Structure formats: C-alpha cells, structure tokens
Amino acid sequence: xxxxxxxxxxxxxxxxxxxxxxxxxxxxxxxxxxxxxxxxxxxxxxxxxxxxxxxxxxxxxxxxxxxxxxxxxxxxxxxxxxxxxxxxxxxxxxxxxxxxxxxxxxxxxxxxxxxxxxxxxxxxxxxxxxxxxxxxxxxxxxxxxxxxxxxxxxxxxxxxxxxxxxxxxxxxxxxxxxxxxxxxxxxxxxxxxxxxxxxxxxxxxxxxxxxxxxxxxxxxxxxxxxxxxxxxxxxxxxxxxxxxxxxxxxxxxxxxxxxxxxxxxxxxxxx
Numbered sequence: 288x289x290x291x292x293x294x295x296x297x298x299x300x301x302x303x304x305x306x307x308x309x310x311x312x313x314x315x316x317x318x319x320x321x322x323x324x325x326x327x328x329x330x331x332x333x334x335x336x337x338x339x340x341x342x343x344x345x346x347x348x349x350x351x352x353x354x355x356x357x358x359x360x361x362x363x364x365x366x367x368x369x370x371x372x373x374x375x376x377x378x379x380x381x382x383x384x385x386x387x388x389x390x391x392x393x394x395x396x397x398x399x400x401x402x403x404x405x406x407x408x409x410x411x412x413x414x415x416x417x418x419x420x421x422x423x424x425x426x427x428x429x430x431x432x433x434x435x436x437x438x439x440x441x442x443x444x445x446x447x448x449x450x451x452x453x454x455x456x457x458x459x460x461x462x463x464x465x466x467x468x469x470x471x472x473x474x475x476x477x478x479x480x481x482x483x484x485x486x487x488x489x490x491x492x493x494x495x496x497x498x499x500x501x502x503x504x505x506x507x508x509x510x511x512x513x514x515x516x517x518x519x520x521x522x523x524x525x526x527x528x529x530x531x532x533x534x535x536x537x538x539x540x541x542x543x544x545x546x547x548x549x550x551x552x553x554x555x556x557x558x
Contacts, residue, residue, distance in 0.1 A: 359384030405435025427455020
C-alpha cells in the first residue's frame with residue numbers, strides 16, 4: 288500500500304452486508320478507537336499552528352478553512368460555531384467549501400477539481416498577509432484545496448493542512464502539515480467516517496485553544512457567549528451567581544443589561 292492510497296484503500300472488514308447490526312456497530316466502534324491515538328500524534332503540529340495564529344490574530348489576522356465535501360462542511364461547522372460560543376465576529380474564522388454555500392447540503396459537481404477556484408474564493412474576502420489558510424482534505428490531493436493554499440503561501444500567508452494521508456501533495460504545499468493517519472475506512476473510501484472524525488477533533492482543538500488564548504474564556508466558562516436563547520441566558524446567569532455571589536434575579540438582570548457575562552464581571556469588579 289502506498290502512502291497516497293491509505294484513505295482509498297480497502298477496508299479491513301469484508302462482507303459487511305452479511306454482518307448483524309451488532310457486528311456492524313462493534314466493528315465501526317473498533318475502527319473509531321483508532322482515531323484518538325492518530326490525533327494525539329498530531330498535537331505538536333497543532334501546537335505550532337495555534338501559537339502562530341494567536342500572534343497573527345492579535346494583530347488583526349483571520350483564520351480560513353478551505354475544503355470540499357465532508358472536509359469543507361466540517362470547516363464551515365467549526366467556523367459557524369465560534370461567534371455564538373465566544374462572542375467574536377463572524378469574520379474571524381471563516382469556512383469555505385468548493386461550490387459555495389449550496390454545496391453544504393448538496394454536492395456541486397467538479398467544483399473541487401478546479402485548482403484556481405479556491406484562491407478566487409479567498410480573494411473575495413480581501414485576504415491579507417496576517418491571515419492563515421488551513422486546507423482540509425482527507426486524501427490530501429483535492430485540487431480546490433491545494434490551489435488555495437499554494438497561492439496563499441506564495442502571497443506570504445501562513446498555511447497549514449489537516450489531512451489523513453502521509454506525504455500528500457497538500458502537505459507539501461503548506462508550512463505546517465497536520466497528518467492524522469487513521470487507516471482504511473470501515474466502508475472502503477468513506478472518509479466521512481474516521482477521517483472526518485479526526486478532522487472534527489482537530490478543528491475543535493485549534494479554535495478552542497485559539498479562543499482561550501485570545502481571552503474569550505475565564506476559568507473554564509464561556510464568558511463571551513452570545514445570549515441567543517433561554518438556555519444560554521440561564522447558563523450565563525449561573526456564571527454570574529457563581530463568580531459574584533449575586534442572587535438569581537440580580538444576576539439575570541445584570542446579564543441582560545450588559546449583554547455578556549464578561550461585561551458584567553468587568554463592570555461589577557470595576558466598581
């Protein structure tokens with residue numbers, strides 16, 4: 288087996304249609320157990336990326352995820368959850384998928400095969416040198432993603448990738464390759480499974496660490512979260528009660544007045 292073929296190689300399991308439901312579930316779970324050690328081995332590379340992105344964001348830089356198919360959707364998912372969770376603008380972490388937003392739900396034919404399109408899509412955001420571009424592709428050979436990171440690197444931006452094949456073309460085109468080698472998929476070539484799981488974990492690690500280092504978490508609390516529903520208002524009220532010792536009514540009133548837990552803490556401790 289060549290390194291380039293791992294994500295497309297044949298499953299270690301055969302005659303899946305003959306398995307019982309229990310056998311299928313236990314076998315899938317057994318394969319999933321291989322994901323965490325693979326992700327753990329990438330931590331030194333993730334660390335290098337996060338440390339550099341923090342510095343760049345402190346100077347006004349942004350983080351872009353570029354992917355196609357499952358990888359693109361995972362990047363958009365991670366990016367879309369950052370504003371409500373940490374109270375930052377929607378332009379700080381941006382997810383892009385080959386084929387545009389319509390491809391989130393339905394594949395856009397041949398979009399991922401266009402090597403020029405990724406860079407064209409990045410340019411619509413007035414991308415600049417302090418920005419970071421992370422290409423996501425299980426195979427490491429998606430033209431849309433490779434073209435985007437190659438051009439970004441040529442223009443002086445920090446580039447990285449999250450992939451599931453070692454020594455891929457994508458990895459060769461970036462400053463910081465993150466390669467989570469999870470092995471063949473349970474269903475041959477179905478990279479929405481282990482590969483996708485590893486990508487989701489890594490993206491969680493990247494953005495969560497970034498937000499903590501940028502001061503969006505206090506202790507272990509999301510003190511800058513947006514108050515978009517009653518559940519979050521209740522959570523924020525409890526944070527204020529725990530931190531300041533106020534009763535529920537006072538804490539809730541202050542939260543709704545100031546708009547975030549962090550603003551309440553700053554206002555009350557500044558008295």
